[in-house]
Each structure stands twice: as C-alpha cells, then as structure tokens.
Amino acid sequence: MLKGKKIIVGISGGIAAYKICSLVRLLIRSGAEVKVIMTPSAVKFVSPLTLSVLSKNEVVINMFDEADPAKAESVKAGTWHITNGLWADLFVIAPATANTIAKINAGITDNFLLSAVLAARCPVCLVPTMDEDMYRNKITQRNISDLKKYGYRILDPVVGELASGLYGPGKMPEPEDILEFVNGQFVEKDLKGKKILVTAGPTVQPIDSVRYLSNYSSGKMGFEIARAAQERGAEVTLITGPVNLNGIKGVNRIDVNTSEEMFEAVKKNVKGCNLVVMSAAVSDFKPKKVAKGKIKKENAGLSIELEKTDDILKHLGKNKRGYKLFGFALETDNQIENAKRKLKEKNLDLIVLNDPNVKGAGFGTDTNVITLIDKRSVSELPLMTKYEAANRILDAYSGK
Ligand SMILES: Cc1cc2nc3c(=O)[nH]c(=O)nc-3n(C[C@H](O)[C@H](O)[C@H](O)COP(=O)(O)O)c2cc1C
Structure with missing residues (x-):
C-alpha cells in the first residue's frame, strides 16, 4: 500500500x-x-x-x-x-x-x-x-x-x-x-456508513471442566476481514472464539467460547448490519452431555456421544433482514460443487472457498488461496496474504 x-x-x-x-x-x-x-x-x-x-x-x-x-x-x-x-x-x-x-x-x-x-x-x-x-x-x-x-x-x-x-x-x-x-x-473509505459483523476463530465445546472439542482455526482470516473493513470506514463488530490475536483498534471485539455463545452474540449484534461475514469455524458437533468436574481416567468410557450444534449460518440465511451474508467453506472433495450447494442451501450472497490442501492456504497461515463464488460467477484467486484476501472479499460486497 x-x-x-x-x-x-x-x-x-x-x-x-x-x-x-x-x-x-x-x-x-x-x-x-x-x-x-x-x-x-x-x-x-x-x-x-x-x-x-x-x-x-x-x-x-x-x-x-x-x-x-x-x-x-x-x-x-x-x-x-x-x-x-x-x-x-x-x-x-x-x-x-x-x-x-x-x-x-x-x-x-x-x-x-x-x-x-x-x-x-x-x-x-x-x-x-x-x-x-x-x-x-x-x-x-x-x-x-x-x-x-x-x-x-x-x-x-x-x-x-x-x-x-x-x-x-x-x-x-x-x-x-x-x-x-x-x-x-491511503485506504479508500468505500465502506463508510456500513455496519459489518464478522465472526472469527474456532469455538470450543466442553467435554468436562478441563477438556473440549475444537478445531485448528487461528482466527487470522476473520481478524484481517475486520481490520480491512474498519480501515475502509465500516463500523465493525468482531465476534471471536478463543484465539491468540490482539484486538484491532476501532473494532468492537466480543470474545466467546462455545458455539451457543457465538450464536447468542450473533443474534444480539446482527440488527442493523449491512453485511455479515461468517468466517468462524463453528463446531458442527458438541458432546451431548458435559460432565461436571474432570472425568476420571478409570471412569471414562471410550466414546463421547455427540449432537449437532445450531447452524448459525443457516439461521442467518433464513432470517435475512437487510444484510448480505457471506459464508466460508472448507472443502477437500468436489470443492466447487459442494460450495455452490452450500451457497444455495444457506441462502448466502457469497461463499469463500478454502482449500486446505494447497500450500500457503488454510488454518494458521498468513496467506490464503481462496475462490469467491456467488450465484453468477466463480473467481479463483491466486496465493495472497490474508489481508489482501480480506480486501478482495470486501470488494465483492462494495462492488469495487
Ligand atoms: C527530557 C525531556 C523530555 C520531554 N518530552 C516531551 C514530550 O514527550 N512531549 C512534549 O510535549 N514535550 C516534551 N518535552 C518538552 C519539549 O522538549 C519542549 O516543549 C520543546 O520546546 C519542544 O519543542 P518542539 O515542539 O519545537 O520540538 C521534553 C523535555 C525534556 C527536557
């Protein structure tokens, strides 16, 4: 820049x-x-x-x-x-x-x-x-x-x-x-007056008081989207699972742990938004029962019964009120086809497809390789920093 x-x-x-x-x-x-x-x-x-x-x-x-x-x-x-x-x-x-x-x-x-x-x-x-x-x-x-x-x-x-x-x-x-x-x-303030909600990071689903189920999401992609949107003049709320990242000046950060907490925070903050970018890797499953205290080694069975968590993206797609909805898909097989299905099923305006198998893409890295898919087009982007990728995702909203 x-x-x-x-x-x-x-x-x-x-x-x-x-x-x-x-x-x-x-x-x-x-x-x-x-x-x-x-x-x-x-x-x-x-x-x-x-x-x-x-x-x-x-x-x-x-x-x-x-x-x-x-x-x-x-x-x-x-x-x-x-x-x-x-x-x-x-x-x-x-x-x-x-x-x-x-x-x-x-x-x-x-x-x-x-x-x-x-x-x-x-x-x-x-x-x-x-x-x-x-x-x-x-x-x-x-x-x-x-x-x-x-x-x-x-x-x-x-x-x-x-x-x-x-x-x-x-x-x-x-x-x-x-x-x-x-x-x-030097950034053009093309998102001035826009309210943007971004989710980032993983969620953690407790098994007992010391153990949990989670995933490898570092939150970097969502944080870069929040940073770029704030720089471009938007009013940004960032709801994040547990990550090792500093807050961003001018961005309203809300920390949560579980998918339930993320869902509640999203419902509370979505009102009046122009754009919602759901980049968090929300757990799809959670243990059906959370044990009180620490499960003793001797008492533990070798299986944990799981149940599905609430689908936040689906809820946002079903109840769209005046905002555009961008989602993420991490696919390993039939990527474009699966992402397109998700776009339709969840009533998204854009889906950002990540391929974790490509070098420099996916969890934890500072770079990403993404494909932007909407109802009319599929644009494969080259390897770029997550900050650049964030700006390209926001360009898809602002029409730049
Ligand atoms: C050790 C020392 C540290 C100073 N630090 C500051 C400071 O951090 N901010 C400030 O406004 N003035 C500070 N001053 C006072 C300014 O140096 C002083 O007002 C000077 O006239 C500023 O001139 P200038 O604005 O033309 O550079 C400090 C003075 C000394 C002796």
Whole structure:
C-alpha cells in the first residue's frame, strides 16, 4: 500500500523521538520514500545522522542553513521552506509535542517543520505524545480538538508508563501501530456508513471442566476481514472464539467460547448490519452431555456421544433482514460443487472457498488461496496474504 508513496516524517522534541528510527525503517521497508524534518529540540533526543541513514535522505532541521548544497536551489528560488510540504503524499508528525501542536493550531511557523506543515497540501497526521498532565491540560485538548476540526488526522496516545515515571495517557503508540495508522490513510473509505459483523476463530465445546472439542482455526482470516473493513470506514463488530490475536483498534471485539455463545452474540449484534461475514469455524458437533468436574481416567468410557450444534449460518440465511451474508467453506472433495450447494442451501450472497490442501492456504497461515463464488460467477484467486484476501472479499460486497 505504501509502495512509491512520499511521506514526510516530522519529529518534535519528545523523549519518544528515538522510536521514530524504527518507524522510518518500517516505512522504507514498506516501499515508501521518506524525508525527515526535525525541530531543533528533537535533535537533542535522536541523532539526525541515524535518521538520515535510515531514510536514505538528508534530514532537514534548520530554516536558514544556506551552507547545505542540497537546499541551494530552492533557497535561491525562495521556496525552500515550502517545497517539502508540496512534495509529500502524507505528513506524519511523531512524536508531536504539546508545543508543536499548539504552534500548528496558532499558525506559527518559527521553525522549518512548522513552515512545512502550514504549506502542506497533503493530509497531516499528528501523534500527540507527552506527559499525562500536559496531555490532559485543557489547552492541549482544545488544540487537538481544533486541529481535528481543521482536518488534521490524530492518532491518540496510549495509556502506559511515561518517561516521567507516571502511568497514564500520553505515551506514543509503538512504531508498528503508527505504520498501521499511516497505511490506513491511503485506504479508500468505500465502506463508510456500513455496519459489518464478522465472526472469527474456532469455538470450543466442553467435554468436562478441563477438556473440549475444537478445531485448528487461528482466527487470522476473520481478524484481517475486520481490520480491512474498519480501515475502509465500516463500523465493525468482531465476534471471536478463543484465539491468540490482539484486538484491532476501532473494532468492537466480543470474545466467546462455545458455539451457543457465538450464536447468542450473533443474534444480539446482527440488527442493523449491512453485511455479515461468517468466517468462524463453528463446531458442527458438541458432546451431548458435559460432565461436571474432570472425568476420571478409570471412569471414562471410550466414546463421547455427540449432537449437532445450531447452524448459525443457516439461521442467518433464513432470517435475512437487510444484510448480505457471506459464508466460508472448507472443502477437500468436489470443492466447487459442494460450495455452490452450500451457497444455495444457506441462502448466502457469497461463499469463500478454502482449500486446505494447497500450500500457503488454510488454518494458521498468513496467506490464503481462496475462490469467491456467488450465484453468477466463480473467481479463483491466486496465493495472497490474508489481508489482501480480506480486501478482495470486501470488494465483492462494495462492488469495487
Ligand atoms: C527530557 C525531556 C523530555 C520531554 N518530552 C516531551 C514530550 O514527550 N512531549 C512534549 O510535549 N514535550 C516534551 N518535552 C518538552 C519539549 O522538549 C519542549 O516543549 C520543546 O520546546 C519542544 O519543542 P518542539 O515542539 O519545537 O520540538 C521534553 C523535555 C525534556 C527536557
């Protein structure tokens, strides 16, 4: 997504400035072209030389540094202080100090970074980072709120241990999170105003108080669908079985264990949805009886009697009210035929067929090979990341 994108990273004088070296590296690795502008205070916290090496570009700090030949031409043309702001596709200032935020809001341009911001035609993102009391101060809050109204894009600080030793809001999000935010700025918000419900992961069906039946679903595919939908502007609820995955900023996550809990959560949250994507691997069977406590080895029979769980997908297909319904099929034989039958039987609008036998597809991997099947067409897609696959599934909804 960032390939070929021109990004200015502005750094102001906060203790978290050292972490921006990692952000610059991540941006370069993602294929972006990066220029770094630092305030004179920022230089006290991190070396311009390091940032210059990492960004593969001259770092700009001073407004009046005519000695630098790189600047000679635009200085002569009288445009030196604004050219960077015109060059960029995106401007991100991290850490953004209380001072820099206040000056931007006041239109002050008494250093190079501030001039470039005021002259920028591209979107400007700010990552406010400071001590808790500075952050909570009404003046800082007013400045941030004003800048939001002017269209500045704010990545809120997180709660955590601050350099001052205090614990509270004001900490800069990790470079990986800033990268994700930057990525999100280039995504078209074609799902704005849409409400999307996604299910993910396995369910677990208890046998006794310590044992259960489950499957190998990692939840990755569903999480990537939720992430992509949120980035594209949708309001997303993600109902997930037990998985080892972090929550997604801006996504309402509901954790469940059993298929019954998932069914209840789906029924509660489906109202008003425009799209439901059922990517969870819900158990088809559950033990008929759940033993109290742990079944003793000596007392155990060698068979467990099973019964069918409620078919959530079927229920959603039967009771469709204003939403499109996408389901998943994991088939090993007669794949397309079986998937098409499921599409019809469950009244789906789209079925995503997974083939677990293909290299790089199925449970636990970061990639997938999927086929999208609807009433009119069958599109086989090549091996791609689950994030890309998620976007292709959402494209099928948005008509992109
Ligand atoms: C050790 C130290 C750490 C600081 N950390 C922060 C910070 O995280 N956020 C902040 O807003 N100011 C912080 N400051 C204060 C700023 O450096 C100061 O307000 C400076 O004028 C900011 O200038 P600039 O916005 O032009 O970079 C810190 C100061 C010191 C001495």
